[in-house]
Amino acid sequence: MNRSGIALLLAALAAGVLGVLAGLWWQARPGHMPAVEAITAPDPPVPSGVTPAAPGDLLPALTLPDLEGNPVNLRSLAQGRPLLINVWASWCGPCVEEMPALDRFAAAQGAEGVQVLGLALDTPEGVRAFLQRTPVRYRLVLEQPGPSDASVRLGNRAGVLPYSVLVGADGRVLRQKTGPFAPDEIDGWAEAPVAAPAGIQTRD
DSSP: OOHHHHHHHHHHHHHHHHHHHHHHHHHHSTTOOOOOOOOOOOOOOOOTTOOOOOTTSBOOOOEEEBTTSOEEEHHHHTSSSOEEEEEEOTTOHHHHHHHHHHHHHHHTSTTTSOEEEEEEESOHHHHHHHHHHSOOOSEEEEEOOOTTSHHHHTTOTTOOSSEEEEEOTTSBEEEEEESOOOTTOHHHHHHTTTTSOTTOOOBO
16 A cells, blocks of 8 residues: 555544544533433243232242341231332342431331331342441341242342332232332332222332
């Protein structure tokens, strides 16, 4: 290639680089909202024999270990007193961010209010390490994640964390929420439907 050919090649490369830089600058301007194509995907298939809970259903029969290995029967917890089950993991940023608010909510409930149960899709070691940094006072149970884990049985077909379920004092699912709570959302979300007839709430 002669000198003129090399010069033309270098000029073309320089123009391409400048074009890319200009495009990046345009996208990064304050107030500019780049176009984002919506991505949707169906929920993964549920294994045969597993029926995810829906509003109005009885809480699935689940017995899970706490950090000491003691079995905790979730249906027994929900007998006569509402229960908010929050599915989380120590590696889930949004889960960690909402846990102090859940802890404050649980502490304000007293002996007759809504119970809070954290269901960690995690290892005991991961949960213990998390609690050293961010202690919470409500009860925690453990489960290994999988296609038919307790989260799926509670209605979390998509496997998104955090995931919360409100169970009424009659043991039936009242509400289900995918994703984190907004600031100051927990009180209204957990208390408003407690007195409502079972089965009329929908997924959030």
